[in-house]
Amino acid sequence: MKLNERSVAYYATCDSPTDKTGYLHKKGERNTAYHRRWFVLKGNLFFYFEEKDSKDPIGVIILEGCTVELCESSEDYAFAIKFDSAKSRTYKMAAESQREMESWVKALSRASFDYMRIVVKELEKQLEEMQQNRSSSRKTQKKSLLRKQPNYPHSTPLISHNFSVSYKIPVKENGYVPWNTIQDQTIDSELNGKAHSVNDNNDISKCVLDHPPERPLHTQRLPPPLPPRRRSATGGVTSAVGGLMLAQDDNAPTGVFSFTRLHEWFGRDIIQVRRQWQENKFGSIDQSQPDQIV
């Protein structure tokens, strides 16, 4: 079966976020001795290299539909990656310490794409519920300048092009002051976030669109400037919440916004900026350039 191997190898060594790395001993398939290899876990892909400084991986294990268990072995700190299918090979591994073994088993168990998808859906649901609760409790409060349209497929956004509109400071809800009502606030988005290690949730970089950062990104608290007013491609309504443009899902209740829409919104701006940059640099736009960010 063909595979875009070159791109897969590129993914293994590029600077996209790495979940865990380290030496492990892997039992060979034909040669049943254990071989020490350098392993790199990225998402649901478990790459292994001959050495830590090897240029390309020698193999990859796709961690979908598998279980990770401790197992009996001649080696200490052994565990196995088992797949549902009888045809699939079981990978026997051995770590170099108890702690490393536990750490690897934990990391590999939650590495699948399916698991990630479940968790994201769960959080999306939680956020949706919170926003619904907030909007229903807001109905009893004095209205802010935000207005929402009841039926959205072909509505025009209500955002004014000039964002320096003054807002009333709202009553705190659950200790949370919606930043949307603070003047000149812009989006605080982690779309461009830097994923840090488990214990560090605070130091997340904010990416500033359009303006080059004056300080290192991770020290800036400034959110990016807003995208200009626009109608979304599918005609979906967008509401202005202070600076944040909430791209409402057509199928979601009012007030719910999705990562996908925000991703698209920001993407469009980036595409534009990039085109301009290319024009300035190269004098013309290469029509074959990709124009969608993933």
Place this chain on the structure above:
Amino acid sequence: MVTATAKCRLVKLVVNFLFYFRIDEEEPVGALLLEQCRIQKEEDTGFSLVFVDEPERKYSFVCDSKDECEEWIEALTKASYEYMRNSLIFYRHEIEKITGKLPAIKKLKKNAVQNNLDYPNEAGSTGAVWNFRRN
């Protein structure tokens, strides 16, 4: 001049892999890992995939209709693990802004070794910044 002919294939998206099959064959002809790639709309009812490490090479697809094409583009855009990871970070942060603390994940699955499943792995050792400006 090289002219490419479009071959009819059954295409199947499974997690972050796009498999393609010859009609009526059980085993896929090939697969594409959908990481570090860009999806681009092509004229009419088509789209293409371009990988960051090989920008001159396009994997082109033609759909039966514009709607189908849009569906594929949307599905493929969301099909990368990195996209999901960023969604996760985003939702967690949004919830944290409202509640003042990180959201909890209910136990989702029991595993032979561990009893307490948590968030998917949080990457960080290389500290990559997903920077829009980078190609």
